[in-house]
Amino acid sequence: MRFVSAEQVAKLAGVSRSAVSRTFTEGASVAPATREKVLKAAEELGYHVNDLARGVLANQSRLVGVVATKPEIGFRAHLTAALTKALIRRGSIPVLINTGETEEELLAAQKMLIGHRAEATVILSGSPPASFFELAQRNGQPLVVIGRSEPDADRVLAGNAEASREAADTFIAAGRRRLAVIGSRSATPSIAEREIAFVAAAEASGFVVRIAHGRDSDYDGGIIAARELFSEGERPDAIFCANDLLAFGAMDVIRQEFSLSVPDDVALIGFDDVPEAAWLSYDLTTFRQDPAAIAARAVMLLDRRQQNPDEPRACERVIPQIVFRKSFSRS
Amino acid sequence: MRFVSAEQVAKLAGVSRSAVSRTFTEGASVAPATREKVLKAAEELGYHVNDLARGVLANQSRLVGVVATKPEIGFRAHLTAALTKALIRRGSIPVLINTGETEEELLAAQKMLIGHRAEATVILSGSPPASFFELAQRNGQPLVVIGRSEPDADRVLAGNAEASREAADTFIAAGRRRLAVIGSRSATPSIAEREIAFVAAAEASGFVVRIAHGRDSDYDGGIIAARELFSEGERPDAIFCANDLLAFGAMDVIRQEFSLSVPDDVALIGFDDVPEAAWLSYDLTTFRQDPAAIAARAVMLLDRRQQNPDEPRACERVIPQIVFRKSFSRS
DNA sequence: ACGCGGTCTGCACGGCTGTGCAGCAAACAG
DNA sequence: CTGTTTGCTGCACAGCCGTGCAGACCGCGT
Numbered sequence: 001m002r003f004v005s006a007e008q009v010a011k012l013a014g015v016s017r018s019a020v021s022r023t024f025t026e027g028a029s030v031a032p033a034t035r036e037k038v039l040k041a042a043e044e045l046g047y048h049v050n051d052l053a054r055g056v057l058a059n060q061s062r063l064v065g066v067v068a069t070k071p072e073i074g075f076r077a078h079l080t081a082a083l084t085k086a087l088i089r090r091g092s093i094p095v096l097i098n099t100g101e102t103e104e105e106l107l108a109a110q111k112m113l114i115g116h117r118a119e120a121t122v123i124l125s126g127s128p129p130a131s132f133f134e135l136a137q138r139n140g141q142p143l144v145v146i147g148r149s150e151p152d153a154d155r156v157l158a159g160n161a162e163a164s165r166e167a168a169d170t171f172i173a174a175g176r177r178r179l180a181v182i183g184s185r186s187a188t189p190s191i192a193e194r195e196i197a198f199v200a201a202a203e204a205s206g207f208v209v210r211i212a213h214g215r216d217s218d219y220d221g222g223i224i225a226a227r228e229l230f231s232e233g234e235r236p237d238a239i240f241c242a243n244d245l246l247a248f249g250a251m252d253v254i255r256q257e258f259s260l261s262v263p264d265d266v267a268l269i270g271f272d273d274v275p276e277a278a279w280l281s282y283d284l285t286t287f288r289q290d291p292a293a294i295a296a297r298a299v300m301l302l303d304r305r306q307q308n309p310d311e312p313r314a315c316e317r318v319i320p321q322i323v324f325r326k327s328f329s330r331s
Numbered sequence: 332m333r334f335v336s337a338e339q340v341a342k343l344a345g346v347s348r349s350a351v352s353r354t355f356t357e358g359a360s361v362a363p364a365t366r367e368k369v370l371k372a373a374e375e376l377g378y379h380v381n382d383l384a385r386g387v388l389a390n391q392s393r394l395v396g397v398v399a400t401k402p403e404i405g406f407r408a409h410l411t412a413a414l415t416k417a418l419i420r421r422g423s424i425p426v427l428i429n430t431g432e433t434e435e436e437l438l439a440a441q442k443m444l445i446g447h448r449a450e451a452t453v454i455l456s457g458s459p460p461a462s463f464f465e466l467a468q469r470n471g472q473p474l475v476v477i478g479r480s481e482p483d484a485d486r487v488l489a490g491n492a493e494a495s496r497e498a499a500d501t502f503i504a505a506g507r508r509r510l511a512v513i514g515s516r517s518a519t520p521s522i523a524e525r526e527i528a529f530v531a532a533a534e535a536s537g538f539v540v541r542i543a544h545g546r547d548s549d550y551d552g553g554i555i556a557a558r559e560l561f562s563e564g565e566r567p568d569a570i571f572c573a574n575d576l577l578a579f580g581a582m583d584v585i586r587q588e589f590s591l592s593v594p595d596d597v598a599l600i601g602f603d604d605v606p607e608a609a610w611l612s613y614d615l616t617t618f619r620q621d622p623a624a625i626a627a628r629a630v631m632l633l634d635r636r637q638q639n640p641d642e643p644r645a646c647e648r649v650i651p652q653i654v655f656r657k658s659f660s661r662s
Numbered sequence: 663a664c665g666c667g668g669t670c671t672g673c674a675c676g677g678c679t680g681t682g683c684a685g686c687a688a689a690c691a692g
Numbered sequence: 693c694t695g696t697t698t699g700c701t702g703c704a705c706a707g708c709c710g711t712g713c714a715g716a717c718c719g720c721g722t
Contacts, residue, residue: 003390003448003470005708016672021710028711031670046469051446053387053708057677059334061383062447066427072412081403084429093443096397096427098415112424115382116393117334138377139334219610252611279550280583281612336678347702352680359681362700384678387708664722671716679707689698 004047013041024049055117064092064302065113065121067106067128071098073218074245075272075289079124079146082291086299092119103129114139120302122146123153125188142305144298147190151313154301156294159319160190163287164197166322167240167269172205174330176238176267180210182225182250183242184217191217191242194271198240210236214246222249230258237266238328244270244277247284251327267328277325285328287320294318335378344372355380386448395423395633396444396452398437398459402429404549405576406603406620410455410477413622417630423450434460445470451633453477454484456519473636475629478521482644485632487625490650491521494618495528497653498571498600503536505661507569507598511541513556513581514573515548522548522573525602529571541567545577553580561589568597569659575601575608578615582658598659608656616659618651625649 006020013020015034022028023038030038041047055061064087071080084094095118097109106128113121114135120142133152136143143153171179179202183195199209212228214221222245229236230253241247247270254260254268262268270277270286277284297316304314324330337351344351346365353359354369361369372378386392395418402411415425426449428440437459444452445466451473464483467474474484502510510533514526530540543559545552553576560567561584572578578601585591585599593599601608601617608615628647635645655661 003708007708017709018672018711019670022671025710029670034670046466048442048445048470050387050448050708051443052383052392052448053677054710056381056384056387056679057709057711059677070412071415072408077403077408080427081401081429084402084427088429088440093447094427094429096411096415096425098412098419098425109419111379112382114379116424117381117383135377139379219606248610248612256611275550276607279579280587281579334678338678348679349681349702350700353701356680360700365700381678384708385680387678388680388706390707666721667719669716669718671714673713673715675710675712677709680705682703682705684701684703686701687699689696691696692694 003050004045005050006047009038009041009045009047012045013037059117060119061117062091062093063095063113063116063118065095065097065109065118066124067097067099067109067121067126068124069099069101069126071096071124074243075274075291076124078274078291079294082295083122083124083298086292086295090299090303099126101126106132107135110135114141119306120144122298122302123148127189140309142302142309144301144305146294146298147188149189149193154305154314156297156301156316156318158190158289158294159317160193161197163271163320163322164194164240165201167287168198168201168205168207170322170330171238171240171267171269171328172202172207174238174267174328177207178210178234178237179207180212180229180236180239181242182212182214182222182229182239182246184215184221184246185213186216188217194240194242210234214249217243218245219249222246222251223253224249226250226253227257230254230260235266239266239268241268241270244272244274244284244286246270247286247327248276248282251282251284263326263328269322269328271320273320273323277323283326285325286323288323289318289320334381335376336381337378340369340372340376340378343376344368390448391450392448393422393424394426394444394447394449396426396428396440396449397455398428398430398440398452398457399455400430400432400457402427402455405574406605406622407455409605409622410625413626414453414455414629417623417626421630421634430457432457437463438466441466445472450637451475453629453633454479458520471640473633473640475632475636477625477629478519480520480524485636485645487628487632487647487649489521489620489625490648491524492528494602494651494653495525495571496532498618499529499532499536499538501653501661502569502571502598502600502659503533503538505569505598505659508538509541509565509568510538511543511560511567511570512573513543513545513553513560513570513577515546515552515577516544517547519548525571525573541565545580548574549576550580553577553582554584555580557581557584558588561585561591566597570597570599572599572601575603575605575615575617577601578617578658579607579613582613582615594657594659600653600659602651604651604654608654614657616656617654619654620649620651 087094212225273288418425543556604619
């Protein structure tokens with residue numbers, strides 16, 4: 001019996017347990033004198049209300065699940081951090097479910113969240129199976145999906161299509177002709193979306209786009225894809241990378257293995273604007289995504305859903321802004 | 332009443348609530364037939380045990396707090412991810428408290444954790460005030476501190492002193508004579524420890540060490556410190572950076588602003604071996620810290636403390652291994 | 663002095679669960 | 693066939709908390 005209960009505080013303060021409960025309940029009616037006594041006793045014993053029991057009563061727990069695979073990498077790290085911060089500020093308790101790609105692992109995590117009566121779940125990555133959504137639905141658990149167009153849940157989307165089109169148009173306007181795009185084979189929805197939109201926009205203007213894929217959408221992926229692009233076929237003079245990490249890998253290969261110049265020989269545009277994009281070695285032109293803004297929208301959707309659970313699914317868009325740096329400038 | 336209760340399942344299955352409870356309790360005695368009936372009813376209603384209520388009864392919640400400031404940056408991102416993964420594998424529920432540096436913010440977070448009867452708290456960074464430890468102690472909440480020598484808690488320490496000494500000795504053995512170290516003004520304990528140990532080791536061998544500080548221990552910090560080192564005074568030919576991010580900033584300034592060569596003019600050693608250290612642009616010689624290993628030790632300490640709460644405080648050391656890359660090689 | 667209104671307080675209940683205990687039926691041994 | 697063991701089951705209680713309700717008490721007006 002490690003924790004102090006309200007009973008013990010009541011005994012020490014010489015009041016009933018109800019008085020203790022009321023002292024710690026917002027807006028309950030307690031006389032200042034007893035309130036004082038209770039607080040003193042609580043302080044002496046080191047008492048804290050048991051939020052678990054409170055949650056049992058109210059059928060809610062203030063827990064919010066944050067589901068992500070590889071939350072330490074690239075933009076996702078920043079998104080995870082922004083989200084947890086926003087949740088804490090809101091008074092929620094962020095539970096970070098760092099899960100592998102396996103379907104069963106994901107379902108196990110969800111069962112854990114439902115078991116603990118998590119109020120909502122935010123999904124940052126991965127492609128949850130249909131049963132995931134169904135389970136959440138049946139338990140009335142609000143779901144917010146970020147960066148994936150999932151009709152069965154509230155969602156926050158980056159303007160992937162708009163940005164990718166802008167990338168293509170800007171390349172073309174600057175006189176670049178041999179376009180390429182780098183995506184990844186293990187296609188995250190947003191990565192795939194950017195790749196497809198870029199190709200579509202370029203083709204609409206009458207250009208052919210070479211496509212290369214890394215294994216994952218990370219630095220090594222950029223390395224692999226760039227090697228493929230430059231060791232055979234027509235050498236590109238402008239590459240749109242579906243995220244910054246891919247761009248870093250590609251840039252390093254272009255400069256160091258093929259001794260070409262960025263931006264003179266090859267222009268590069270990335271996506272996300274992670275802090276590394278501003279590092280002197282890269283100085284990458286990229287689309288800025290504000291993690292705090294995305295997190296704020298997600299929390300807003302959560303609030304709204306909790307107030308009217310039966311509203312139709314909503315979708316918030318956050319439009320990324322291009323940031324020009326040395327790897328590609330307009331003129 | 333969004334969630335299904337055991338009562339409802341019992342009614343549907345035509346058994347008592349106890350039978351339902353036992354069905355979902357490990358090692359309880361239930362007849363296979365009733366077990367079957369209960370499972371079927373539970374499946375039909377979408378029932379999940381309320382772990383909150385279970386926790387109230389057992390006075391434990393499976394929640395484990397993970398407290399970190401800026402968990403998105405550098406090595407800490409990897410440590411956070413490794414820790415949450417290890418905790419989940421252990422069956423715990425990691426609550427990521429992403430807090431600012433403020434003392435009151437930290438205390439609020441801790442109150443939240445205690446209120447929810449978190450079983451333990453792992454602290455990754457920041458310098459919690461004494462009251463933090465006292466509060467944890469009084470509530471019998473196990474505390475594990477990583478990378479900080481805090482006698483009132485179990486702790487996992489990197490071999491900062493050993494590694495820093497090795498850095499100094501290796502520089503000297505390779506014929507480097509004008510040594511410098513880069514730390515930060517907002518000194519994290521481990522950053523400060525590395526700086527001090529390096530200086531001590533070099534001085535023991537009769538060398539003077541120039542010291543430069545960034546504002547924080549990140550990329551910008553490295554930039555600022557390197558500018559200071561190279562714009563005045565005797566130019567160093569070997570710099571030990573208290574972490575990799577500082578090294579990246581320093582390396583970029585050395586090469587691009589002062590047009591010097593790494594490693595010919597200046598050798599660099601970093602600390603942590605974050606993935607970026609292996610990127611072609613940096614190829615940084617550094618001390619490898621394995622986040623998974625550190626996380627595993629932390630979880631081990633947690634387990635041990637939970638089994639015998641009265642054991643004396645323990646301290647686990649994980650010794651970093653130097654990884655040689657291009658920024659400094661032995662010969 | 664007496665009645666009345668208002669403010670607190672304590673009781674008891676409700677919200678979920680795990681589990682000791684006693685009882686019951688079935689199985690088994692003699 | 694009967695006595696005993698065994699295996700399940702249901703009851704009731706414990707573990708925390710918030711809150712409706714009725715009653716106590718205090719202050720005040722007449």
